[in-house]
């Protein structure tokens with residue numbers, strides 16, 4: 001018992017040390033809050049069996065600390081300023097701005113961190129955005145940044161959780177109901193098979209609050225397309241071409257890339273972006289050919305039928321319209337270079353510049369990034 005308590009104390013002191021290190025960083029306010037949570041635990045009362053709850057709290061604090069940024073260099077400042085600007089700009093009336101922290105990773109991503117409750121009424125949450133690449137300013141690749149809008153979609157739909165499911169859920173349920181009625185005519189074995197497929201479809205597509213489903217992921221792609229248009233199509237294609245992910249893998253938290261590509265192509269047609277879709281169309285056709293050759297067409301249609309892809313895209317477009325999210329527009333890259341600002345135009349100007357001149361793009365990017373980084377003070 002004694003040694004268990006002292007081990008626990010050692011662990012808590014290590015956590016305290018990790019928190020102390022945050023005091024010299026932009027996360028100082030977070031450090032103060034975490035210290036308030038930790039302080040009572042550092043002075044345990046002897047002979048009281050509370051190790052279970054304390055361990056759980058220690059686990060939670062460790063996990064929180066692990067998810068926070070560790071370095072606060074120029075790229076951190078650049079990305080934090082950009083994220084804040086885009087949150088403000090997407091639609092200022094939505095009040096999306098809250099503490100957003102960039103961290104560096106192999107892939108783009110988003111994570112919601114819940115801070116320890118300050119009191120019964122208020123719990124602070126922090127958005128952590130995973131930016132692809134390393135932590136130095138030289139690693140900024142603006143052509144990749146339209147993915148940030150996809151990640152912001154995660155944030156938007158945490159703040160406004162019901163709007164998208166409210167539109168899409170009835171469509172999904174109607175589809176499943178119709179299919180279940182059709183399956184009634186099947187013989188018992190075929191019916192059991194159809195039932196289990198429909199249950200699986202429901203699980204993949206039901207837009208639950210944890211956002212671990214196909215419908216939400218497709219919706220975030222569509223929001224990025226809405227705001228970055230061809231710049232997002234370009235970033236999406238580059239991810240497929242460079243990373244060469246298996247386009248057919250079905251996971252609960254992400255639809256297969258072939259399905260995401262189909263959704264984007266349909267959405268692009270709806271949004272008048274058809275002339276920018278050649279690259280993605282080629283990739284999608286190649287995927288379809290593989291499916292055809294492997295004779296898996298039925299499976300693909302089974303889990304991702306056209307009707308569902310379309311109603312999911314339509315629901316996402318409705319949400320973008322309802323929230324009046326900033327829509328893609330062409331930006332003059334040369335004018336932008338004269339007076340660069342943080343915001344969506346940065347992502348779209350980079351794309352335009354690259355389209356206009358591959359040779360002079362790197363210099364343009366360097367000039368814009370270093371000028372903007374110069375505005376940031378941490």
Ligand SMILES: [Zn+2]
Pocket residue numbers: 150151154217220
């Ligand atoms: Zn996502």
